[in-house]
Amino acid sequence: MQLLKGMGNVGPPIQSFLESLYEAYRSLNAGQVASYIPELAKADASQFAISVVTLDGRVFQVGDCQQEFTIQSISKVFAYGMALEEWGRDRVLEKVGVEPTGDPFNSHIRLDETSHRPDNPMVNAGAIATTSLVKGSSPTERLNRLLAMFRRYVGRDVYVDISTFLSERATGHRNRAIAHLMLNFGMLNGDIEEALDLYFQQCALLVTCQDLATMAAALANRGQHPITGERVLRAEYVRDVLSVMYTCGMYNFAGEWAFRVGIPAKSGVSGGLIAVIPNQAGIAVFSPPLDENGNSVRGVKVFEALSQKYGFHMFDLSMGHCHFHDSLLSDSAEKLDQEQLL
Ligand code: GLU
Numbered sequence: 001m002q003l004l005k006g007m008g009n010v011g012p013p014i015q016s017f018l019e020s021l022y023e024a025y026r027s028l029n030a031g032q033v034a035s036y037i038p039e040l041a042k043a044d045a046s047q048f049a050i051s052v053v054t055l056d057g058r059v060f061q062v063g064d065c066q067q068e069f070t071i072q073s074i075s076k077v078f079a080y081g082m083a084l085e086e087w088g089r090d091r092v093l094e095k096v097g098v099e100p101t102g103d104p105f106n107s108h109i110r111l112d113e114t115s116h117r118p119d120n121p122m123v124n125a126g127a128i129a130t131t132s133l134v135k136g137s138s139p140t141e142r143l144n145r146l147l148a149m150f151r152r153y154v155g156r157d158v159y160v161d162i163s164t165f166l167s168e169r170a171t172g173h174r175n176r177a178i179a180h181l182m183l184n185f186g187m188l189n190g191d192i193e194e195a196l197d198l199y200f201q202q203c204a205l206l207v208t209c210q211d212l213a214t215m216a217a218a219l220a221n222r223g224q225h226p227i228t229g230e231r232v233l234r235a236e237y238v239r240d241v242l243s244v245m246y247t248c249g250m251y252n253f254a255g256e257w258a259f260r261v262g263i264p265a266k267s268g269v270s271g272g273l274i275a276v277i278p279n280q281a282g283i284a285v286f287s288p289p290l291d292e293n294g295n296s297v298r299g300v301k302v303f304e305a306l307s308q309k310y311g312f313h314m315f316d317l318s319m320g321h322c323h324f325h326d327s328l329l330s331d332s333a334e335k336l337d338q339e340q341l342l
Contacts, residue, residue, distance in 0.1 A: 013327065013331040014052060014060050014324075014327045014328055014331050015060045015062075015331055017306075017309065017327075018050050018052065018060055018061065018062045019062050021050060021062075021301075021302050021305055021306070022048065022050060022062040022063050024305075025048070025287075025298045025301050025302060026046075026048050026063075026298075028297065028298055028301065029045075029289075030289065030291070030297045031045075031289030031290050031291050031296075031297035031298075032289055032290060033045050033271070033288045033289055033290070034269040034270065034271075034288070034290055034294075036171070036269075037164065037167050037168045037171060037172075037269070038167050038171060039161075039163050039164040039167035039168070040070070040164070040167075040269065040270055040288075043069070043270065043271065043288040044288070045288055045289050047063075047064045047067055047069075047271075047286065047287065047288060048063045048064060048285075048286070048287045048298055049061065049062070049063035049064040049065040049067060049208075049209035049210075049284075049285065049286045049287070050062050050063060050065075050209070050283075050284075050285050050302055051065050051209045051210045051212070051213035051283070051284050051285075052213060052281050052282070052283050052328075053210070053213040053214045053216070053217040053226055053281060053282050053283075054217065054226065054280070054281045054328050055217060055220060055221045055226050055279070055280065055281065056226065057226045057227040058328070059210065059213070060328075060331065061209070061210060061213070063209070063286075064209070064286065065208060065209045065210045065286075066208050066209075066210065067208060067209070067286065068161075068206045068207065068208055069206070069207065069208075069270045069271065069272065069286060069288075070161050070164045070203060070204045070205060070206060070207075070268075070270050071202075071203065071204075071205045071206075071207045071212070071268060071270070071272060072203045072268030072269045072270045072272065073105065073122070073127070073203070073266065073267065073268040073269060074207075074212065074266050074267070074268040074272050074273075074274055075127075075150075075202045075203055075205055075268075076121055076122050076126075076127040076130065076266065077122075077219075077241055077244075077245055077249070077266045077274075078149065078150060078153060078215065079121075079127065079130050079131050079134070079146070079149075079202055080092075080096075080121040080122075080127075080130050080240075080241055080244065081149075081232075081233045081237055081238075081240075081241045082134065082146070082149045083095075083096075083121075083130045083133040083134070084234075084237040084240055084241070085233065085234055085237060086133065086134070086135055087133055089237070089240060092130075092133070094117065095117055095129055095130075095133065095187070096117055096118050096120065096121045096126045096129050096130055097117050097118065097119050097120055097126070098120050098121075098240075098243065098244055098247070098248075099119045099120055100119070100120060100247045100248045100254055100255070101119045101120065101123060101248075102252065103123070103252075104251070104252065104294075105122070105123050105124055105251050105294065106123075106124045106174050106175065106178070107123065107124075107125075111125055111178065111181040111182060111185060111187070112181075112185065113185065115185070115187075116187070117129070117187055118182065118187060120244055120247075120248045121244055121248075122244055122245070122248035122249055122266065123248070124174075124175055124178055125178045125181075125182060125187075127199060128175065128178060128179055128182070128188070128195060128196065128199050129182060129187060129188055131146075131195060131198050131199045131202055132188055132189075132190065132195040132198070132199075134146050134198060139194050139197065139198065142194075142198055143160075143198060143201055146198065146201075146202055147160075147205075149232075150205055152225065152228075152230055152232045153214070153215040153218055153225070153232050154207065154211045154214060154215060155214060155225060155227050155228045155230075158205055158206065158207065158211075159205070159206055160201045160204045160205055160206070161204045161205075161206050162204075164203075164204040165200050165201050165203075165204035168200045168203065168204065169196070169197065169200050172196065172200060175196060175199070175200075176192075176196060179192040179195060179196055180192065203268075207272070208286075209272070209284045209285065209286040210284075211284075212272055212274045212282075212284035212286070213274070213281075213282045213283055213284040214226065214227065214282065215274065215282065215284075216274040216275060216276045216281075216282025216283060216284060217276075217281055217282030218232045218233070218282070219233070219238055219241060219242060219264075219276045219282065220276045220277055220278055220279060220280060220281055220282050221279075222235040222238055222279075223235050223237070223238045226282075242264040242276060242278065243264075245264035245265055245266050245276065246258060246263075246264040246265075246314075249264060249265045249266040249267070250265055250266070250267055250293070250295055251267065251293045251294045251295060252293045252294075253291075253293040253295055253300075257300075260304055260307070261275070261303050261304060261307040261313065262307060262312070262313025262314050262315060262316065263275050263276060263277055263278075263307070263312055263313070263314060264276045264278075265303070267294070267295045267296060267299065269290065269294055270288060271286055271287050271288035271289065271290065271296045271299070272284065272285075272286050272296070272299075273285045273286075273295065273296050273299035273300070273303070275303060277312050277324060278314075280312070280324055280325050280328070281324070281325075281328065283303070283306070285298065285299035285302045285303065286299075287299055306324075310324035310327060311324070312324045
């Protein structure tokens, strides 16, 4: 592909490269918008955005970066971080494993007498179990605490899209079945309808592509928000979160992604995709049409091109990891301050 030719020692300015990726892939019409949650089927397949946020709060972006959409499975990453902070690593590991599965994200396979916990926090079973760990004396308090955590990552107020929440709640039979199986096998306690509601609410959180890149940048920055400076996750747990993103974050494509792109990432069925370049930047793409694995078609293309161009695969030792960072340094970008987030 034309865009990937001519890898030199210094990358092109990142902004112009993002623009060329946007132009190259905006006419790519492969994939299908998710429709199993009726409200998601209304998404505009042509929407497309790419955002990069650096650790010092600079933003490079192109496309529909301020378009709001529901976060869906990308929320699982942050809920897992919250569970780790609230309960500690050992306690969370008792409840949810860290083993990748080759099964679909919404699989109920392996929830049986022989399994003691869901495989990992990125599949639905593990995510429902993780979200059920949110502390609070009532459903409202638990929701408020969860939203407060997301607000810290985004750096401004965030809200649940009620239509999507109700749409998923009314049709989420598979997740309900998963929760019942987990209840049966002792993997979940308490009121499972409440646990499911909180999980559906978390998935229906409204974010923009820029928000997602900012959230990813906070992880890249060892848990410190790149703009507000607030600590959003203890550094010791950033390691755990990035590890499960790396091995389990891209549905049935996780191994392929680790091989080809080589950085921790998570995608969601509304077409969002985040990736973390540790100590460098957070990147997000939004484009609703999904491939057969449930990942954004344009999103995967953009990351493959970026990884190849800038050599940010974590094990691409020949590239020395400085390529992308150097390109960011040599570029000028809008620098956000806290007021612009509000
Ligand atoms: N709320 C969605 C579900 O549980 C999230 C799916 C996803 O984005 O992978 O089905």
